[in-house]
Structures are given as structure tokens and as C-alpha cells.
Amino acid sequence: MQDLINIFVKSIFVENMIFAYFLGMCSYLAVSKTVKTGVGLGAAVIFVMGITIPINYLLENYVLREGALSWLGSNFASVDLSFLSFIMFIAVIASMVQLVEMIVEKFAPALYGALGIFLPLIAVNCSILGGSLFMQERNYSTITEASVYGIGSGVGWFLAIVAIAAIREKIRYSNVPAPLRGLGITFIVTGLMGIAFMAFMGIKL
Amino acid sequence: MAEVTETVEKQVKQREPLFSKKNRKLITDPLDDSNPITVQVLGICSALAITVKLYPALVMSLSVIFVMGAGNVIISLLRNLIPNRIRIIVQLVVVASLVILVDQVLKAFVYDISKELSVFVGLIITNCIIMGRFEAFALANGPWKSFLDGMGNAFGYAWILIAVAFFRELLGSGTLFGYPVLEKIGVYSVGYENNGLMLLPPMALITVGIIIWVQRARNTKLIEEN
Numbered sequence: 188m189q190d191l192i193n194i195f196v197k198s199i200f201v202e203n204m205i206f207a208y209f210l211g212m213c214s215y216l217a218v219s220k221t222v223k224t225g226v227g228l229g230a231a232v233i234f235v236m237g238i239t240i241p242i243n244y245l246l247e248n249y250v251l252r253e254g255a256l257s258w259l260g261s262n263f264a265s266v267d268l269s270f271l272s273f274i275m276f277i278a279v280i281a282s283m284v285q286l287v288e289m290i291v292e293k294f295a296p297a298l299y300g301a302l303g304i305f306l307p308l309i310a311v312n313c314s315i316l317g318g319s320l321f322m323q324e325r326n327y328s329t330i331t332e333a334s335v336y337g338i339g340s341g342v343g344w345f346l347a348i349v350a351i352a353a354i355r356e357k358i359r360y361s362n363v364p365a366p367l368r369g370l371g372i373t374f375i376v377t378g379l380m381g382i383a384f385m386a387f388m389g390i391k392l
Numbered sequence: 393m394a395e396v397t398e399t400v401e402k403q404v405k406q407r408e409p410l411f412s413k414k415n416r417k418l419i420t421d422p423l424d425d426s427n428p429i430t431v432q433v434l435g436i437c438s439a440l441a442i443t444v445k446l447y448p449a450l451v452m453s454l455s456v457i458f459v460m461g462a463g464n465v466i467i468s469l470l471r472n473l474i475p476n477r478i479r480i481i482v483q484l485v486v487v488a489s490l491v492i493l494v495d496q497v498l499k500a501f502v503y504d505i506s507k508e509l510s511v512f513v514g515l516i517i518t519n520c521i522i523m524g525r526f527e528a529f530a531l532a533n534g535p536w537k538s539f540l541d542g543m544g545n546a547f548g549y550a551w552i553l554i555a556v557a558f559f560r561e562l563l564g565s566g567t568l569f570g571y572p573v574l575e576k577i578g579v580y581s582v583g584y585e586n587n588g589l590m591l592l593p594p595m596a597l598i599t600v601g602i603i604i605w606v607q608r609a610r611n612t613k614l615i616e617e618n
Contacts, residue, residue: 206593206594207593208441208593209436209440209441209593209596209597210515212436212440213433213434213435213436213520216433216436217433270492270495270496271492272514273488273491273492273495273514273517274485274488274489274492276514277484277488277517277518278481278484278485281480281481281484310480310484312518313515313518313519313520315518316514316515316517316518317511317515317518320510320511320514320515321511324510324511364605365608365612365615366604366605366606366607366608366609366612366615367601367604367605367608368615368616369616370430370433370604370616371601371604371605371608372601374597374598374600374601374604375597375598375601375602377594377597378594378595378596378597378598378601379594379598380594381592381593381594381597382592382594385592385594
């Protein structure tokens with residue numbers, strides 16, 4: 188249990204997708220003009236990450252990794268399909284996004300109204316594929332750990348986009364030098380927030 | 393007499409030359425006026441984390457230039473065959489196959505760099521520049537133009553990447569491509585110290601912010617209206 192909490196906290200604060208790895212920056216910069224849209228996209232990212240990372244974990248451990256196919260019989264024990272992992276992961280992500288979009292549209296129209304336009308954007312959000320690739324690199328030992336990592340990374344991303352959206356709403360009323368307006372100041376503010384987040388480095392429960 | 397030769401020339405020109413003015417613009421525009429990183433805000437995801445040192449940044453740039461050029465040509469050749477509804481999946485498959493190719497080549501020939509780039513080679517797949525150019529350009533234009541457009545955008549991405557890596561490596565560890573420049577010049581003996589902050593991830597963002605600042609101060613038509 189402590190392991191899980193540790194992974195969770197670490198993936199939110201220490202290994203924050205935005206401040207430590209710059210993943211998902213494109214949509215982070217494009218959709219953070221107001222807090223409301225930020226919350227919408229952030230929630231969609233948590234959702235999709237929480238689903239795709241466990242699925243990719245199963246795929247990695249029962250299909251792709253060297254020796255992962257041994258459940259098919261001893262002939263398959265030495266098959267190594269790991270070179271296919273990029274294409275498999277992105278296929279899972281793209282199809283899950285589509286599926287989630289359809290399910291949400293059918294069963295929760297209100298949520299669909301809120302998340303609707305953001306869901307297709309997520310297929311090309313680097314943080315989702317990045318999460319899966321980090322999961323592969325770090326060899327989590329159980330599916331629970333992988334899911335906790337997925338949700339934690341999503342929450343970290345959510346936190347980052349909501350924070351920057353709030354700052355951007357305020358900064359609109361300040362006198363920023365003209366060439367820095369908009370994109371430039373957002374970059375610098377993100378950098379400063381990143382420095383603040385580095386204070387969490389080394390935290391261990 | 394002079395007029396006659398001019399009209400003849402015009403007729404010849406109707407078959408667009410390979411490097412006509414329009415085509416040259418496809419390459420030069422993304423270097424400055426519509427730079428993918430500083431103006432279109434695309435492809436930042438994988439750009440910043442690998443700019444601590446020049447060498448990985450260079451390898452990353454070359455990979456993106458290859459994927460971008462080849463991918464744009466492939467999509468452009470397929471553009472009349474791809475059903476509109478499933479184009480995203482088709483695009484992803486094309487990019488993913490090219491990226492697998494790059495990844496395997498890097499693993500085979502420069503294993504150390506490949507380890508250093510870790511997941512970021514894979515993340516070229518979701519690099520928004522590539523998908524963005526497929527959507528915005530290659531699906532509507534011929535292969536040669538798409539190739540030029542791909543090259544232009546990839547170079548626009550590459551020069552920012554290399555500029556950021558140049559400053560971070562020079563100020564952060566005092567080297568360029570691993571060669572101890574500052575030590576040879578002798579600035580350490582007068583009390584200069586490396587700025588370790590430049591090696592930390594947040595400084596990549598601030599460096600790009602400053603590049604944007606300089607660029608927009610020079611090129612005032614890019615300034616945003618809040």
C-alpha cells in the first residue's frame with residue numbers, strides 16, 4: 188500500500204508530466220487560456236491515462252516483451268516483439284480515445300458536452316503515449332502499480348494545466364512587454380513553476 | 393525583340409520550376425515567420441527535454457527531419473486514397489512505422505544516444521508538428537511541395553532545438569559537443585563558474601521564452617494581442 192501511495196505522489200509532484208518532462212505541452216499551451224477549458228481537458232487526460240496505461244501494461248507483459256508470449260506454448264518463449272511497441276501503444280490509445288468518446292456520448296451526455304471537443308485532441312497528446320512508454324521503461328511489477336501511475340500522471344497534468352490557466356487569466360491584466368505577450372510569458376511562467384516544483388524532488392513516503 | 397523572348401520565357405515558366413519563388417517560400421517561411429515552435433506552438437513536447445547537450449539535440453533534429461520529409465511525401469502520395477474518416481489512424485500508422493525505423497537505426501548505430509533519448513524517440517509519433525503538417529499541408533498538395541514543406545518545418549524545429557541546446561550546454565557545462573570550450577578560453581581561471589541551473593528542465597522553457605522574446609522584438613508583426 189505504501190508503495191502505491193509513493194508511486195502516486197511521485198508521479199504527481201516529482202515526475203510531473205509537464206514540469207519535469209514537458210509532455211503534452213502543445214495542448215497545455217493551446218487550451219490553457221481559461222480555467223474552465225483547462226479543467227475539461229485535464230479531466231479528459233486523467234480519464235484516458237487511467238484507462239490506456241493499464242491496457243498497455245497488459246499488452247506489454249503478455250504480448251510484446253521478450254518471453255511474454257510463453258503462455259501460448261514453449262515455442263513462443265523466445266519471441267521478442269518489443270520493436271512493435273510504438274505502433275501497438277498508439278493504436279491502443281487512438282482506439283481507446285474513440286471508444287471512450289462513444290461511450291461517454293451514449294451514457295453521459297452532460298459529461299460529453301463538457302469533454303466533447305477535447306477527447307479527439309487527446310490521441311495526439313504526448314503525455315498519454317509518454318506515460319505508456321515510461322511505464323514500459325520502468326517495469327512496474329503489477330497492474331495496480333501501473334494504473335496508479337497512470338492516474339497519478341494524469342492528476343499531475345491536470346494540476347499543471349489548471350494552475351497555468353489561472354495564472355494566464357490574471358496575467359491578462361498586467362503590463363507585459365509587447366513581444367512577450369501571449370506565448371512568451373506563458374513559457375517563462377511555466378519555467379518558473381517548474382523551478383518551484385523542483386522543491387518536491389527527493390520526497391519519499 | 394526583347395518582348396518576344398520574355399513571352400517565351402513566361403510560357404516556359406508556366407510549368408513551375410522546382411525551386412520557384414512559391415516553393416522557396418515553403419522552406420524559408422517556417423524558419424522565421426511561421427516557425428513551428430515559436431509561432432505555431434507545435435511539437436514542444438519532445439523538443440525541450442533533450443536539449444541539455446548539443447549532440448542528442450542534433451540526433452533528435454535529424455530524426456525529425458527524416459520522419460517529417462518521408463512522412464509528408466508518403467501521405468501526399470496517398471492523399472487521394474485515404475478515406476477522410478480514418479485519416480488520423482492512417483497518419484499515425486505512417487508516422488509510427490517511420491519512427492520505428494529511426495529507433496531501430498539509432499539503437500543499432502548510436503546506442504548511447506538512443507539510451508539518452510529514451511522515450512523521446514517514440515514521442516516523435518505524437519509530435520504535433522508532424523501530424524499538423526500532414527493535416528494542413530500534405531493532404532492537399534503534391535509530393536514535391538509536401539517534401540519542401542516538411543523540410544522547411546523540420547528545419548524550423550531543428551534550429552530552435554539546436555539554439556536552445558547550444559546555450560544550455562555552453563552555460564550549463566561549459567562545453568560544446570563535449571569539447572571544453574570555456575576551459576580552453578580560460579574563463580575559469582578568472583573565477584567563472586558553470587551555471588548548474590541551466591541543466592535543469594525548467595531552464596529549457598525559459599530559454600525558449602527568451603528566444604521568442606528576441607524573435608518577436610525583431611519581427612513585430614508576430615506580436616499577439618493578448
